[in-house]
Amino acid sequence: MEMVEQQVFEQIIAVEHEHGLHARPADLFVRCSNQFSASIYLYNLSRNGEKKANAKGILGVLSLGVRKGDVIKIVAEGEDGAEAVEALTALIRSNFQE
Amino acid sequence: MQSIPAISVSRGISIAPIFQFRNTPLIYERRRIENPLHEWERYQQAVRNSLTRLEQIYHQAVSEVGTDEAGIFHAHMSILQDPDLNEGVKDRIYSEKINAESALVEVSEEYCRMLEEINDDYIRARITDLRDVRDGVLRILLHVDDQQVKLAAPAIVAARELTPSECLLLDRHLVRGFCTVEGGATSHTAILSRSLGIPAVIGIPEHLLNLPNGTVVILDGYEGKIILQPDAETIQHYEGMQSRKRQIFNAALRESHRPAVTKDGHPVEVFANIANDNPQDLQEAVKNGAEGVGLLRTEFIYLDCDILPDEEVQFHKYKTVLEAFGNKPVILRTLDIGGDKQLPYLDLPYELNPFLGVRGLRLCLRNLPLFKAQIRAALRAASYGNLYLMFPMVTKAAEIHAAKAVIAECRQELEAEGCNIPTRIPIGIMIEIPAAALMARHLAKEVDFFSIGTNDLTQYTLAVDRTNSALADLASGFDPAVLNLIQAVIEGAHTQGKKTGICGELGGDPLAIPLLVGMGMDELSMNAGEIPAAKQIIRQISLREAQAVSRQALELETPQEVMALVKTAFPFIANYI
Known part of the structure; x- marks a missing residue:
């Protein structure tokens, strides 16, 4: 059987929202992730860089404890992974549409 | 009683x-089940019903408390749809062959424990949310009606x-x-x-x-x-207080947009102390009648981060604050760290006496890359509002020269990079150290304005560590020694035609306001919530009375005597305490 190499897309970015990735921003982030079929994971490089969370679940995202100023890494694997990373990065850059 | x-x-x-208000207890047993598929379907059905219920609550909330406050129920729906949570419940139902109630409680408690490890008020509130959501599903599984x-x-x-x-x-x-x-x-x-x-x-x-x-x-x-x-x-007392407070507060708020001018026509600027860039707090300050920001505590940015915030992060935050205040002055105080405020990531040497050590501007001048990142961020943000720069913990003119040189260097760099910076940005210093207060008339030649930090000025003047609760009764800004220094600072500034403000706790204290106005303070900066009352107090006194009272206060011996004097001279102020 032929091995299909999954493409992996990554982005490192600081979260500047007052609430970090907690209240409404966390909610928007999860909603955005769920629009893509790629598997999307999140790391909080400013705290415990080893811990991996599913970006499609609010509890995993909250458990990273992302506060304002924290730097996170978004990793997406799958067909629309590039678009997913782009959309999530844009969401953070827009400071969650505020 | x-x-x-x-x-x-x-x-x-x-x-x-x-x-x-008592919750109906949700009682269930942990029991083994024969058919995991059936149990998993029962769980999924309960989640779907719960989602429908949440949507109804959300719409009710939107109409009752508005979209912002209702947003929490959106968050509840997200929790309910969390794939990890629901997969976890499914795994447990199948692997342990237990009922949905037990599986849900066990899995959700694991998440609660995980979230409890993050020591944060927001996350703690989310734990309550998770349990709230879980109880909603449990109620459906157990056929318990919504309370x-x-x-x-x-x-x-x-x-x-x-x-x-x-x-x-x-x-x-x-x-x-x-x-x-x-x-x-x-x-x-x-x-x-x-x-x-x-x-x-x-x-x-x-x-x-x-x-x-x-x-x-x-x-x-x-x-x-x-x-x-x-x-x-007691009931009568509180009823009286209730209606008085209501009247006084409403009256003050209605007038908060008007300037604060004494009965004999002397204007006093009333500014807000700001310690974050939260849009709601900024709006509240403007609504309460802040005519500017007398103290932007930039250390909040540094204290909130686990790693050093860079120029870009700071630029965005300063820009937010400047934009919120339009053409009103925003006095940005550069990083005031040291003393009781430490930054874990800076790894500064241990000091035996940190309040007398490398803090405020002293620290910045010894860590130029740190200082320059902040100055560059501030200068870049300057064109979005009316920026003033202010340095904390200044003792001598030489420190002001050094800080100004850093500003000039940053300006030059940024202009070379094509950045547009307003030509004139007023520069001032905090007066917190008695040496600076005593030399105020000389230091006034070096800067555009002063702002008196009474919390530190009090501790340094009285030699009382303000974090030592055993000495709390000695540390009063009403101490005549402190008031005499404040008077000297104001006079020193005025001989050079410069303005003086105050940004310590004393500035928003109703009893201190007549004294400060009487001593010639040009600007008072305080917590946003204190502004409406402060403006009302200023409007009800005359400069002449205030001057007479403050002259008397300077001759007294104790802070208690000073406060009693103000209470007697202006009995109406009791309403604002």
């Missing part, structure tokens, strides 16, 4: 009967803790107050009660939950206490 201390989370006074809390008459609601959905089940026209055993200043009950203007306290003792319904109590959301079995006299 008995007075029970609690923590105030929403100001106000309420006199009403207690209503005990219908019908308040028949106005009441103060007592509970161990209230979840957001429970708060909304209550008829808010009848709720006169909240008191809970658990919770925090950022819990939903606290936020909701503030947004609805309902007084609330937390941290009440357990035994208050045993008070029978209908017991009349007084909830004092100013002092943070509950009074049991109040006598007629």
